[in-house]
Amino acid sequence: MNLSKQQYLEILNNSLSSGGEYSEIFYEDVFGTNILYDNGKIEKVNFSSRKGASIRVVSEDETVFAHTNDPTFENLKSLADTLKKIASERFNSESIIKVENLEEKEKIDFSPFKIPFDTVSIDEKIEKVLKGVNLLKNADKRIKQITVSYSDSSRKVKVINSEGKIVEDIRNYPVYSVIVYAEDNNGNLYRGYSSDAANMGFEFFTDEMIEKLTKDVVRQVVSQIEGEDAPAGEFTVVLSSEAGGTMIHEACGHGMEADLVLSGSVYRDKVGKKIASEKINVVDDGTDKNKRGTLNYDDEGTPTKRTVLIENGILKGYMHSKITAKKFNVESTGNGRRESYMVLPIVRMRNTMILPGKDNPEDIIKSVKYGIFVRKMGGGQVDVISGDFQFGVDEGYIIENGELKNSIRGASLVGNGLKVLESIDMVGNDLGYGVGTCGKDGQGAPVSDAQPTIRIPKLIVGGIVKGGSK
Amino acid sequence: MTIKQILDKAIINLVNKGLKGQINVFSVENKIASFSNGKLEQLSEGEIGNVGIKVITKDGKTSTSSTNILTQEGIMQALEKAIDMVKYTQEDEANDISDDKEFTYIDWAFDMDTKDMNLNEVMKLAENLEKKAKNADERIKFVRGAEYETSLTRIYFVNTNGLYKNALFTNASSSVSLAAIEGEKSSFGFDFEVAQSVRLIDIDRIVKNSVEFAISGLNAEVLKSGRYDIIMSPFASANFIGTLVTPLSGENVYKGKSFLREKLNQEVANKKVTLIHDPMNGSAPIITSFDNEGTNTSRFNVIEKGILKTYLHNIYSANKFGAKPTGNAFSSVNSPNPSIGTINLHFIANETKKEILNVSKALYVTNIMGMHTTDPSSGRFSVQISGRVIENGEFVGSFRGMTLAGTLSELLNNLEAIGTDFKYFGPVSGSTMLIKDLSVGGK
Numbered sequence: 066m067n068l069s070k071q072q073y074l075e076i077l078n079n080s081l082s083s084g085g086e087y088s089e090i091f092y093e094d095v096f097g098t099n100i101l102y103d104n105g106k107i108e109k110v111n112f113s114s115r116k117g118a119s120i121r122v123v124s125e126d127e128t129v130f131a132h133t134n135d136p137t138f139e140n141l142k143s144l145a146d147t148l149k150k151i152a153s154e155r156f157n158s159e160s161i162i163k164v165e166n167l168e169e170k171e172k173i174d175f176s177p178f179k180i181p182f183d184t185v186s187i188d189e190k191i192e193k194v195l196k197g198v199n200l201l202k203n204a205d206k207r208i209k210q211i212t213v214s215y216s217d218s219s220r221k222v223k224v225i226n227s228e229g230k231i232v233e234d235i236r237n238y239p240v241y242s243v244i245v246y247a248e249d250n251n252g253n254l255y256r257g258y259s260s261d262a263a264n265m266g267f268e269f270f271t272d273e274m275i276e277k278l279t280k281d282v283v284r285q286v287v288s289q290i291e292g293e294d295a296p297a298g299e300f301t302v303v304l305s306s307e308a309g310g311t312m313i314h315e316a317c318g319h320g321m322e323a324d325l326v327l328s329g330s331v332y333r334d335k336v337g338k339k340i341a342s343e344k345i346n347v348v349d350d351g352t353d354k355n356k357r358g359t360l361n362y363d364d365e366g367t368p369t370k371r372t373v374l375i376e377n378g379i380l381k382g383y384m385h386s387k388i389t390a391k392k393f394n395v396e397s398t399g400n401g402r403r404e405s406y407m408v409l410p411i412v413r414m415r416n417t418m419i420l421p422g423k424d425n426p427e428d429i430i431k432s433v434k435y436g437i438f439v440r441k442m443g444g445g446q447v448d449v450i451s452g453d454f455q456f457g458v459d460e461g462y463i464i465e466n467g468e469l470k471n472s473i474r475g476a477s478l479v480g481n482g483l484k485v486l487e488s489i490d491m492v493g494n495d496l497g498y499g500v501g502t503c504g505k506d507g508q509g510a511p512v513s514d515a516q517p518t519i520r521i522p523k524l525i526v527g528g529i530v531k532g533g534s535k
Numbered sequence: 536m537t538i539k540q541i542l543d544k545a546i547i548n549l550v551n552k553g554l555k556g557q558i559n560v561f562s563v564e565n566k567i568a569s570f571s572n573g574k575l576e577q578l579s580e581g582e583i584g585n586v587g588i589k590v591i592t593k594d595g596k597t598s599t600s601s602t603n604i605l606t607q608e609g610i611m612q613a614l615e616k617a618i619d620m621v622k623y624t625q626e627d628e629a630n631d632i633s634d635d636k637e638f639t640y641i642d643w644a645f646d647m648d649t650k651d652m653n654l655n656e657v658m659k660l661a662e663n664l665e666k667k668a669k670n671a672d673e674r675i676k677f678v679r680g681a682e683y684e685t686s687l688t689r690i691y692f693v694n695t696n697g698l699y700k701n702a703l704f705t706n707a708s709s710s711v712s713l714a715a716i717e718g719e720k721s722s723f724g725f726d727f728e729v730a731q732s733v734r735l736i737d738i739d740r741i742v743k744n745s746v747e748f749a750i751s752g753l754n755a756e757v758l759k760s761g762r763y764d765i766i767m768s769p770f771a772s773a774n775f776i777g778t779l780v781t782p783l784s785g786e787n788v789y790k791g792k793s794f795l796r797e798k799l800n801q802e803v804a805n806k807k808v809t810l811i812h813d814p815m816n817g818s819a820p821i822i823t824s825f826d827n828e829g830t831n832t833s834r835f836n837v838i839e840k841g842i843l844k845t846y847l848h849n850i851y852s853a854n855k856f857g858a859k860p861t862g863n864a865f866s867s868v869n870s871p872n873p874s875i876g877t878i879n880l881h882f883i884a885n886e887t888k889k890e891i892l893n894v895s896k897a898l899y900v901t902n903i904m905g906m907h908t909t910d911p912s913s914g915r916f917s918v919q920i921s922g923r924v925i926e927n928g929e930f931v932g933s934f935r936g937m938t939l940a941g942t943l944s945e946l947l948n949n950l951e952a953i954g955t956d957f958k959y960f961g962p963v964s965g966s967t968m969l970i971k972d973l974s975v976g977g978k
Contacts, residue, residue, distance in 0.1 A: 104790045106625040111872065112616040113601040119581075126574035132581045134603050151578060151654070187623045209791055246792050246912050254794060254912040295917070297938065297976030298760045327572065328679030329714030331721060407583055446904040446919075450714040450723035451752070453936050455919035457908035477905060477917035479938050479976075506680075527917040527938025530760050530974040 066092040066118055066136045066223065070167045073225045076120070076138075077164045080145035081227060084156030085122040087387070088148075088164075089226040091364065092118040092136055093406045097218025097238075098182065102194045104210070110187065113218075117406040122148045123388065124156040132407050162227060169231045173361040173368060175352045178237050178266030182217040185267045190215055193270045197243055200279040207290060208283070210246040217267070224366035232366035238262065238357070238511055239269040240500075243278050247286045255474070257286030258443075258459065262500040262511070265355045285441055285460045288472035295461065295476030295528030301436030302478060302524040303429055303464065308442045309499020310514025313347060313419050315445040316454040316482030318514070319505070321349075321374050322400070322412040323389035331452035331483055332380060340380045341486035344422050347375040349384055351399050351415040357500045358415035358512040360399070365410050369399035374417075375486070386412045404508035411506055418515035422492025426518035429491045431467035437526055438462045438469055439478070442499070452482035455527075477527035485521055493518030538562075541607045542693045545588075545614050550695050552618065555591040555632050557694035559827050560584070561868035562605065568658040569682040570665035576680070580654050586610055587827075587871025590617040595630040597621065599872045629854035632694045633829035641824040643817050644704035646732035650687050652707075657683050660709070664738045668711050671746040674753070675724075677714040684708050685733060688868070690827075698829045706820055707733040711741055715749035724749025725902075726770075729820040729959060748901055751923055755933035758924070758977045764897040765939065765970045766925065769958035773965025774906040775946060776880060779810070780962065781911035782943065783837060784875040785852025785863075794914040794944065795843060803843045804947035807885055810838035812847070814862070814878040819959050825862070827873035832862035837880070838947075849875050865962075881964035884955040888967040891952045893928040898975065900939070914943035920975070938976035946970055 068076075073090065080088045094116040101109040118136035122129050129151045131144040152158075197213040217239050224232045242260035249255070259282040263269050304312060320330040327333075332340070341347075351360050351369025360369045365387050373381045385393065386401030389412055402413035430438060438461060445456025458476035462469045498515040542558055549556040562584040569577045584605040591597045598620040602613040665681035685707050692700045710727030726744035728736050767775060782793040795803060804810075814823050814832040825831050828850050836844050848856065849864035852875070864873035892899070901922040909916035921935035954967030 100623075106627070107623065108625070108627075109597070109599065110620045110623050111599040111601070112613075112620060114613070114616075115603045117603065126576075128575070128577055130577055130579040132579075132583075134584065134605070147580070154655075155575065155578070187620060191623060254792070256792075256910050256912040295940070297940065297974060299978060325679070327677070328712075329677035329716060329721060407581070409577055409579075444905070444908045446907075448723045448902075448904065448921075450721050451935070453904070453919065453921070455905040455908075455938075457905060457917065475915040475917050475940055477908070477919070477938055477940070479904075479919040479936055481936065525757070525936065525938060525976055525978075527919070527940045527976045528974070529940055530762050530976065 068138050072138050073167055074164055076141045076145045077227050079142060080120055080122050080148045081162050083149045083153035084158035084161065085124040085152050086162065087123040087227050088120065089224060090118060090120050090141065091406055092223040093220060095218060095220045097216065098190060100190055100194050100215040102198050102213040107191060115405065119406045120144050120148060121409060122152055124152065127155060128409065129155065130409055164227045164229060166229050167225065167231050168229055175361055176264040176355050176359050180267035182219050182237065182267055196272065197275045197279055200276060201243065201245060204279065204283045205247065205287060207247040207249065208245045209248050212244040214242045216240040222364060226366055230366050232362045234360065234362045236264055236360065237266050238264060239267065241270060241275065241278065243282045245282050245286050247290055249290045255286050255289040257282040259285065260500065262357045263355050264357055264359045288460050289474040292472035292474040295473040295526060297526060297528040297530045299523050300526050301433050302521045303433060303436060303438045304516065304519050305438065305440045306426065306493060306495040306497035306516060306518045308439050309497065310418055310516040311442040311445045311456045311499060313516055314414060314417050314514040315447040315456055316452065316485055317347065318349065318414045318417045319447050320449045320452055320482055321383050323383040323385045323393060324412045325449045326383050327389065327392065330449045335380045336382055338380055339378050340483060341375050341378040342489045343378040344492040345375055345378050345486055345489060346420040348373050348420065349414055349417045353416040356416045356513045360415060363399040363401045364403045365397065365401035367397045367399040367401060369415065372398040384412050384414065386410055402510050404510065408508055411508065413505065413510040414503060414512050416513045419517060419519065421494050421496045421517040424491045424493050426493040426495050429493055429518050429520050430464060430469065432491065432520065433464045434466060436464045438464050454482055455479045475528065479525045479527060485524065488522055489519050490522055491520035536607055538691055541610055542691060545610055546693050546695055548614060549590065553593065554618065555695045557589050557632050557829065559587040559866055559871050560605065560691040561871055562689045563686050563868050565684060565686040566654045566657045567682065567684045568661035569680050570661050571680050572678055573665065578654065578658055583868055585868050585871040586613060587866055588613050588617045589872060590621050591630050591632065592621055594626045595628045596624045596626055597630045598624055601871050629851050631850050631854060632696055633698060633850060634696045635830050636698060638700050638831060639824055641815065641822065642703065644731045644822045646705045649685050649705040649707050649733045652685050652733055657685055664709060664711055664741065667738065667742045668713050668745065671742050672750060674715045674717050674750060675713050675746060676716040679712045679714065681711045682709065692825065692827065692829050694829055700825045700829055702823060705731060707736050709736050709738060709741055711745050713745055713749055715753055717753050720753045722749045722752030729961065731820055751933050752921060752935060755921060755935035757936050758934050760977045761975060762972050763975045764894065765973050766891060766897045766899045767968045767970065768899065768901045769956055769965040769967060771900045771903050772968045773958065773960045773963050774903045776963040776965055778906055778909045778943060780877050780880065782914060783847045785846040785848040785856060786875055787911065788846050789852050789855045792912050794912060798843050801843060802841045804838050804841045805950050806841040808838055808841050808947060808950050809836055809883040810880065811836050811883055812877055812880050816879045819879045819964065821878055821961050823878055826864045827866040828864040830860045830862040830864065835861065847875050847877065849873065877962045879959065879964055880962065881957060882953040884953045884966060886952045886954060888954040888956045891954050891967050891969050892925060894925060895927055897925045898934065899923045899925050916940065940974050940976065949973065
């Protein structure tokens, strides 16, 4: 979509001509390749592409929206006409805003990349898949199936808005994941999973990254084969920095997204109040170099930044889009993101983390008489109203008298975000990242999260209780 | 040029190159309105489309591509991409396309009122839903989202065996999520309905269910760990049934990734359990007479009186097992190349909800968090549950923040009663269900 500034102005002004305080054209062009090794061979190769544009007009708290997959000047003008008509019925049209000029904003580069995906042959991409496969083939004789997945996608976005800005950004999303299925002597199956991702070019797929993932996944599946059913009940839990930051993402992050605060999140009306242990500092950083959640500009054209959420246990603020920032009378923090041009932006996390503290990770384990050590977390979910969360444990161990003992399987951790933040009493001086795609309101967003090793004195572990029913 | 003409041209292109192939086209016109805390949060009308193309060489190499550009140029470009990439995969003679030419077009799920409802009417319904939810109880302090949506979907399928199948159907859906607040206590509530027609959506029922959900959670507490009898609500049981789709997939079974492998014709569930795939159930919101590989669908028992009768097959897995495809290759506008799935997978009912709730003691689970973390290869799960405590057929309290852990095999074997109060969720349908003696973690 390369229209002239005059054409953009015409579309924006047309969309605002029946009222509305803000209008925006959002364009995207996405393409990507997926390669799947499964069942002993390169089984699937897929290429996908998507392009299109949308316009939204916002007045006070209300929004009207329309989109097209054929963003010509004529089609966008037609969308603007449709919105103008709806706006004339919904909005107060006493004063009409007119956009006079558009200025291209400077390029920012928190996610530099060297090798664009479309300059790399499929053969070279397949080579990366086979590197992982070959490492896994002889790793453990109990492994019966190997699945290795390569994925890349490049998303170019352009935002032209009634604030007079033209913003362009490009996001490159490489993902490498490995799954192994192993069988014990009794024919029971176990699954191990590990993945890594970023916002960078093809140079992401290094041998070191692939070697690390394959080692992780083998260790994880072996820990399950050789493990015991997890116990159920309340325990002291140590979350390793290797566990990733699922807990900070699920248990705390979502509740600090301003749209959810407006919907009654457990963190409402708590800015300036102590909500966590003094050892806890939490940020959501859109500028963390080349991380999966990093953006130069968000999908509303706002530059991203490092947003402090909790400082020494005090809640400092929320994450905002343009819409929520206006309602809170603050500036947007650059957290307005959307899955595609077909949907409206909502408040989303980027790279969310608990910052490192002062405790030695080994001392944290040594301090526990009996508890659970979580080395790898799985997926999770949260109820943002109450702050209750659940996440799976992909790799965990019993701690007894300060030492790691047998591994456990089938465990999950459940708790309440606020209560956990208050209760964390040891924070390690390390930091480990996890990556994922966060789902909210039916939209997926690439994110990462991170945390140091932490100790939670009391947390419910979901495991197996023996005996008859009550 | 019509879509059919563009697709014919693409198919001729494949045939001329000596390739097999299939193309799915999805086009969805939708109208959406959502209100939040008294304000119109979104009002939109638009059309989204997607094309999924699969190419197969004579020796069974295969590749796929997709594009959202539904023009001749867009579809031809995507076709060329798939053709370019097919050489990179490996031979597998099980890859094939359908020759299921007999096809009856079924329009049971097309409703003119839903198609013709204008955006203003959709907006009024969403606004009304939001108001009713907000005013239902003084403890409802926030309505996060009250949404109403109508859609008209067109699907076109063609392949190089000369198949052409199409479908046209309407859907209406509505949902509300809200928060009950009382002092320092807060609780989430949610409900939704999906149907073929706007006439079948009951806004008052959605409000009643979501408000009850939220209010009952205000005084919830964590109970002691132990083994409990569990009654799942239709929403919770649909979550559970949804986790069975992956281990029942013929592809996963063939690759040895399912705990149900080598279990065909064996007892995998309680004798009271019959699991049926029912894609032409006239009362369900989605009905289809063909899958997205062009195979005609049919109604069949997956589990019959506890015995596993079949896996869910697409053409590939059916060929690997020497079976016939079961018509379970499904795709959607968001993901237009098919994989194994279901439409209206549900258990056959054997009791009423009232009879099931009339127990001496059980936990009535209204919400499950994290069911998606279930391991389909081992069937192990460990999830969070919340809901209400039943004693002597009465609700006597509420619980939350507890865990339910075990295996899918254990759930199937301990499943004692299935209610008649079905709630459809597209791929699956849940109803009130009693499952005996499960492990629950708490204090």
